[in-house]
Amino acid sequence: MPGAEVRPRQRGSASWTSVLVRRATPFAALAAVFAVQALANAEPVVAFPLYLTVVLLVSLQQDRTESIAVAAVAAIAVLFKPLATAGQASDVAPALLLAAVLVAVAIAMNELTKHSRATAAAAQSKADGLAESERRLRATLESAEVGLALAGLDGRLLETNQPLALILGRSRDELLRTTLGEIIVENDRAAIDEGLALLRSGDVTRWDADTHVVRPDGSAVPAALFIARLPNPIAGDASLLVQLADISARSRAGALRDCVAAVRQIIVTSPGLEAAMPQLLSTFCGHLDWNVAQYWAADADRKTMHVRNAWNASGAALDAFLHASRGVAVTPGAGLVGRVWQSGVLAAEEDLESTPDHERVSVLRSAALRSVVAFPVVDGGEAVGVIELASDRVRSLRDDEVTMLATAGVEIGQFIRRSETAQALRRSEADHRAIYERSPIGIARISSGGELLEANPALLLMLEHDEQTMRAGAWPDLLRAYDQAAARQHKAPFLAGFTDGSSVQVRAATGSGKWLWLQLTATSIPDSSGRPEHVLVMIEDVTAVRETSDKLAEALEAQRDANVNLEKIDRTKSEFLSIVSHEFRTALTGIQGFSELIRDGGLEPDEVRAYGGYIFNDADRVNRLIGDMLDLDRMESGRMSMRAADVDINDVLMEAISRAAPAAVSVEFKSDLDPRLPIVSGDRDRLVQVVSNLVNNAVKYSPEGGTVTLSSRVEGQFALVSITDTGIGIPQDEIGHVFERFRRVRSGAAQSIPGTGLGLTIVKQIVEMHGGKIWVESAVGHGSSFHFTIPLTAEGARSLQLRHA
Numbered sequence: 001m002p003g004a005e006v007r008p009r010q011r012g013s014a015s016w017t018s019v020l021v022r023r024a025t026p027f028a029a030l031a032a033v034f035a036v037q038a039l040a041n042a043e044p045v046v047a048f049p050l051y052l053t054v055v056l057l058v059s060l061q062q063d064r065t066e067s068i069a070v071a072a073v074a075a076i077a078v079l080f081k082p083l084a085t086a087g088q089a090s091d092v093a094p095a096l097l098l099a100a101v102l103v104a105v106a107i108a109m110n111e112l113t114k115h116s117r118a119t120a121a122a123a124q125s126k127a128d129g130l131a132e133s134e135r136r137l138r139a140t141l142e143s144a145e146v147g148l149a150l151a152g153l154d155g156r157l158l159e160t161n162q163p164l165a166l167i168l169g170r171s172r173d174e175l176l177r178t179t180l181g182e183i184i185v186e187n188d189r190a191a192i193d194e195g196l197a198l199l200r201s202g203d204v205t206r207w208d209a210d211t212h213v214v215r216p217d218g219s220a221v222p223a224a225l226f227i228a229r230l231p232n233p234i235a236g237d238a239s240l241l242v243q244l245a246d247i248s249a250r251s252r253a254g255a256l257r258d259c260v261a262a263v264r265q266i267i268v269t270s271p272g273l274e275a276a277m278p279q280l281l282s283t284f285c286g287h288l289d290w291n292v293a294q295y296w297a298a299d300a301d302r303k304t305m306h307v308r309n310a311w312n313a314s315g316a317a318l319d320a321f322l323h324a325s326r327g328v329a330v331t332p333g334a335g336l337v338g339r340v341w342q343s344g345v346l347a348a349e350e351d352l353e354s355t356p357d358h359e360r361v362s363v364l365r366s367a368a369l370r371s372v373v374a375f376p377v378v379d380g381g382e383a384v385g386v387i388e389l390a391s392d393r394v395r396s397l398r399d400d401e402v403t404m405l406a407t408a409g410v411e412i413g414q415f416i417r418r419s420e421t422a423q424a425l426r427r428s429e430a431d432h433r434a435i436y437e438r439s440p441i442g443i444a445r446i447s448s449g450g451e452l453l454e455a456n457p458a459l460l461l462m463l464e465h466d467e468q469t470m471r472a473g474a475w476p477d478l479l480r481a482y483d484q485a486a487a488r489q490h491k492a493p494f495l496a497g498f499t500d501g502s503s504v505q506v507r508a509a510t511g512s513g514k515w516l517w518l519q520l521t522a523t524s525i526p527d528s529s530g531r532p533e534h535v536l537v538m539i540e541d542v543t544a545v546r547e548t549s550d551k552l553a554e555a556l557e558a559q560r561d562a563n564v565n566l567e568k569i570d571r572t573k574s575e576f577l578s579i580v581s582h583e584f585r586t587a588l589t590g591i592q593g594f595s596e597l598i599r600d601g602g603l604e605p606d607e608v609r610a611y612g613g614y615i616f617n618d619a620d621r622v623n624r625l626i627g628d629m630l631d632l633d634r635m636e637s638g639r640m641s642m643r644a645a646d647v648d649i650n651d652v653l654m655e656a657i658s659r660a661a662p663a664a665v666s667v668e669f670k671s672d673l674d675p676r677l678p679i680v681s682g683d684r685d686r687l688v689q690v691v692s693n694l695v696n697n698a699v700k701y702s703p704e705g706g707t708v709t710l711s712s713r714v715e716g717q718f719a720l721v722s723i724t725d726t727g728i729g730i731p732q733d734e735i736g737h738v739f740e741r742f743r744r745v746r747s748g749a750a751q752s753i754p755g756t757g758l759g760l761t762i763v764k765q766i767v768e769m770h771g772g773k774i775w776v777e778s779a780v781g782h783g784s785s786f787h788f789t790i791p792l793t794a795e796g797a798r799s800l801q802l803r804h805a
Contacts, residue, residue: 023066030054030073033050033051033054034047037077037081044081044082044094045098051077051098051102052102054070054074055074058071058106059071059113060109064110064114068107070106071103071106072103075099075103078099078102083095142162142163144161146163147163147242147243148242149164149175149242149244150230150240152240153196154179154196155179156179157176157179160172167223168215168244169216169217180192180196180242183213183214184212184213185212185213185220187212188211191209192225195227202229206228207226207227209224210222210223210225210247213244221246222246222248223246223247224245226244226245227241227242227243228240253400255288256287256288259408260404262283262287263280263284263408263411263412264411266279266280267415270415271419272422273419277295277308280295281310281311285313288389289391291312291369292311292318292321292389293312293387293388294322294325294387295309295386296386298384304331305329305330305385306328306330307325307328308385310322310325324363336349336374337386340374340376340386341376342383344383346402346409348374348395350371350396351370351371352369352371367390369391370393372389372390372391373388373389373397373405374386374387374388375405375408375409376409378409378410379414379416379417385412387412440458441538441540442455442462442463442538442540443455443456443458443459444456444537445537446475446494446522446535447534447535448495448531448532448533448534449495450494451471452470452471452475455467455471463511464511464512465511477508477509478506478508478518478520478539481506481507482504482522489504494522503519503520504520504522505520516541517547518539519539519542520537520539521538521540522535522536522537523535523536588622591615591619594611594612595615598611598612642682642686643685644682644683646679647679647680647682647684647687649677649790652684652688652691653671653673653691655688656691656692659692660699666704666705666706667698667702667705667706667708668705668706668708669707669708669709670710671709671710671711672709672710672711672712673710673711677719678714678719678793680719680790680792681791681793682790686766687790690763690766691710693763694723694763695723696759697760697786698784699725701727701728702727703726703728706727707726708726709723709725710722717791717792718772718792719791719792720788721789722785722786723786724783724785724786725785728781729778729780729781729782729784730776731780735776738760739761739764739774741758767790770790771790771791772788773789775787775788
């Protein structure tokens with residue numbers, strides 16, 4: 001637009017005009033001076049001061065080119081008249097000197113002006129930098145988190161930043177009218193005054209301390225104070241730099257940390273709750289700045305809660321409050337304490353003035369208390385008590401304090417559980433110790449290595465030893481006896497460990513030499529890892545019981561033997577009746593039948609003789625049975641006498657063969673007799689009875705074509721006789737019973753062979769009456785070998801005699 005283009009041209013025109021005027025003015029001034037000089041026809045020296053003034057003014061204001069140009073014009077003006085009038089050298093020289101002076105002055109002044117302008121510019125730049133630095137410094141001071149101030153050596157504040165005003169709760173103007181001593185709590189003022197005195201005297205240049213500053217409302221704020229002496233070399237005096245930091249958070253954190261440490265120290269070192277709780281309440285009040293503390297504990301029925309412990313700083317009003325609290329029974333959900341008990345969560349009344357009025361609040365207010373907090377004492381997730389803290393000023397709980405109190409409640413609950421458990425353990429230990437000391441049964445505690453650790457009085461009295469003797473000698477003997485008895489019962493030895501508490505009975509001697517039966521019951525006591533730590537041994541004197549038991553066992557054994565004998569007698573009687581009746585009936589039947597045939601007549605003489613022989617044999621059979629029974633009865637009753645004489649066993653054996661051979665035509669007899677067999681001492685008839693019985697049995701149980709072998713030889717101090725057959729043999733389960741009365745093999749072909757079952761019993765009795773023994777070796781289907789021994793005579797044992805085969 002046209003209007004927009006006019007104004008810039010006008011400003012440029014005005015600027016050019018001003019420059020033109022500024023540059024033309026010095027030349028106009030020189031022209032004016034020159035004109036006046038010419039009109040006055042004055043000498044150049046007269047106008048020289050005016051030319052010099054113009055040159056000086058231009059040199060001070062214009063740049064180098066303009067100032068030199070003006071000086072050159074002035075020099076020309078000075079030289080114009082002498083040169084124009086063609087004056088003498090003496091006239092031109094002064095003019096030339098003046099012209100040179102003007103040019104030199106212009107150049108010098110220009111340099112001076114340039115230097116001064118540079119110096120001024122540098123000074124201005126430095127001033128601007130200082131101003132900017134001051135602005136940045138002030139901004140920094142205002143944004144600092146700590147309070148900063150400048151004070152005189154007398155402590156009066158000269159300059160302060162806004163954070164200091166905020167910390168102290170005052171305006172900056174108010175602070176400029178105060179001193180350091182006036183913002184410090186009264187208790188710390190003496191220390192501040194002492195520090196200021198040291199700074200004033202120059203003894204120290206720095207001083208610091210943790211203190212409390214006071215606000216206009218009277219509240220004290222913990223603060224870290226730092227003061228440094230700042231020298232002023234220009235003015236000569238000094239000032240103080242004051243730094244004040246609000247350490248409320250640090251102080252609170254330190255108090256919480258110290259409180260936690262103190263609580264844990266009390267918990268660790270106290271023997272029980274009654275000793276610990278007053279210290280805990282004092283710790284909470286002392287470290288956290290509360291005035292009164294109470295511990296409410298749940299009653300046994302858990303329906304109400306009463307004050308068990310209390311602590312207060314001082315004051316009759318607080319004592320009255322505590323006294324009133326002791327009579328209060330709190331129920332779940334009633335009041336602050338009841339709510340905390342019911343919920344198990346910390347709760348607080350930060351300002352009782354704004355709390356709804358009820359009985360407990362009225363009591364708190366009457367004690368001039370303004371704030372109260374309660375937190376639960378928790379054990380196993382359940383509130384077992386509540387700790388109540390009250391203060392005479394309004395308190396606002398922070399998160400870290402809430403966390404610390406809640407944690408302390410849990411740790412105190414755990415301590416209560418541990419202390420109750422420890423108390424129960426102490427009671428249990430005392431009870432067990434009383435049982436151990438007063439038990440009528442001996443008790444010993446043994447290490448895992450088998451060493452006696454301790455023995456109770458009953459054990460020492462029982463064994464009549466002191467503990468040292470018991471440890472050195474009596475216990476090792478008991479341990480060996482235990483292991484031997486355990487081995488006999490197939491039980492583990494003592495040091496192998498015990499789990500079942502089984503008992504072992506051993507015999508042991510007392511200190512006076514009396515022998516006792518002791519019953520040892522050992523139980524291993526494991527450590528925390530399950531390995532046996534030591535063994536508890538219960539030792540009971542069972543001598544009377546053992547003697548009674550032994551007598552009872554003997555009586556039972558005698559009764560058992562009697563019962564066995566009765567059963568045997570009964571069985572023998574039955575077998576006797578069965579066999580005897582069978583044998584008698586068989587013999588009598590034969591006798592009766594053959595007698596009837598003879599009685600009826602009509603028989604030939606040969607037939608009569610044959611039938612008479614049969615009758616004789618049957619009568620002889622009955623007679624032998626009766627004789628055997630009588631012999632056996634006399635032997636068992638000890639009424640049979642032996643007619644001892646020297647007997648040649650080989651003759652007895654040969655006689656037995658000669659007797660049996662005529663009737664045993666189906667069996668072959670063999671003999672293997674030792675011709676050097678010595679004479680034995682015995683009843684020859686009875687020995688013949690023994691051999692005949694064994695030979696008859698061998699013939700009876702041998703099949704047709706079988707062999708019966710009789711042998712004899714010396715076996716040490718005995719003559720050994722063997723009768724071997726190739727008969728049917730004896731089953732293994734029957735071999736042990738063949739010598740029993742009326743015992744016969746009832747299996748296989750043996751069932752059909754007649755016999756009474758008394759022959760081998762009589763044989764065994766006769767052999768044993770001679771001091772020998774008899775036994776049998778047999779295999780079914782391969783025959784049997786009966787062996788018996790008869791002692792040699794003393795003379796026969798000394799010299800062997802030759803015998804015929």
